[in-house]
Amino acid sequence: MEGREFKDAMYDGLAKLLKALSNPFRLEIIEMLSQGEKSVEAIVQITNLNFANASQHLQVLKNNNIVKSRKEKQYVYYSLVNDEFLALYQHVVKYAVTEIAELEKIMNRQRTDNQSGNAVSLVELESMIKNNNVLLMDVRPSVEFEFGHITGALSLPMNELMAKLKTLPADKEIIAYCRGPFCVLADEAVRILTEQGYNVRRLDEGYPEWKMKQLEMNHSN
Amino acid sequence: MEGREFKDAMYDGLAKLLKALSNPFRLEIIEMLSQGEKSVEAIVQITNLNFANASQHLQVLKNNNIVKSRKEKQYVYYSLVNDEFLALYQHVVKYAVTEIAELEKIMNRQRTDNQSGNAVSLVELESMIKNNNVLLMDVRPSVEFEFGHITGALSLPMNELMAKLKTLPADKEIIAYCRGPFCVLADEAVRILTEQGYNVRRLDEGYPEWKMKQLEMNHSN
DNA sequence: CAAGTATTCAATGTATTTATTGAATACTTG
DNA sequence: CAAGTATTCAATAAATACATTGAATACTTG
Known part of the structure; x- marks a missing residue:
């Protein structure tokens, strides 16, 4: 293969x-x-696509080795192909929200509207947990919590939040997290709990970002 | 802004x-x-595009904040917008050549054809340089070498390679590198020098990958 | 095995992306 | 300031991506 052909194939x-x-x-x-x-x-x-259209998009993702599927009974379940891809996706998102002015602006506006402006980063969270006086709260649906969650987190899905308000300690700072930077559940939780007088902030990132960070750390040890 | 609107804007x-x-x-x-x-x-x-078409593509890149331009005399010079983008691009490439079977195959075939199968990684290079008995050779055009190169490398552009063959030490192992994993100059150099009886391998990555690695290391110190 | 449900396939029209062409602009140099 | 050069703009045609529709398939359950 000539150099030109090789490059063309790669690009x-x-x-x-x-x-x-x-x-x-x-x-x-x-x-x-x-x-x-x-x-x-x-x-x-969740996406508001119709079945045929969603299926089409899923085929595109599958043909490009981004997702894989498995069939159980009459249902087909899709998942991401591996953690390397997830890491790449997260890199793209991180780049976009920190380097693209337009997206940065939208993100900030969203956070301001929800009174969740001063978000905590994963790095900050780590030292806060060491110093102990903090309650980490996972506000995703319980299925997602069960699939995996940040170590030490309490599961309190949004739909149960109001009902279980009284069980929350008033003296601890609360950190709410959900799916990632685009997820608005944590914003919503911050808004509600702030109104109720709690000291609460959201985590900048979500469970998948934490998971990848753990993997990275294990890898470099 | 509603959650749905926010997500749509981000995606x-x-x-x-x-x-x-x-x-x-x-x-x-x-x-x-x-x-x-x-x-x-x-x-x-280099791309074999015509001016109008190349310019169109450059506008697309510029409008998306991937490249920036500056004008000097009658010429317009383009460059990447920042190192964060370069890091992202390199992540995409790395993912593609290690996780996409098709591209991995093309890459391996290319390397086999050029007898440069057992490439050296940047990590290996580091320890080889410490143990000293190695000559690091940059085979890119001299302009690119002058813009930046791996510390300690000798500039020997492809077009001068044959002429300056005798100046190369026969007892040292030679590591040739160029622009990155897609660059075929180093393959070419390996092929030629192997024929001449030298002990030579190529570096898996190129100058930009080395540069980003340096930045990363500085950042984490 | 019939009926029902989940998913995919195939065909079509529309929107978007890309290459090509020829002209316009901007800048430099004599 | 005229002529030449580098680059971009604008318009068009061709290729590709996408949404929509209706049907086909595959599987489960009674």
């Missing part, structure tokens, strides 16, 4: 991968799957 | 960035610019 392949990623619905699907595997039905519900 | 923004990256010519331009700034003319020559 074509790269472009194919990036093309598969360059659609907002497919990105939303990827984001969903970063919380664990989901049925097509669940994907349809 | 649209992300998709826009990825769309700008999802074209083989634009990727080739990015790869070129990772060696330093280039004039439109240089970009046209």
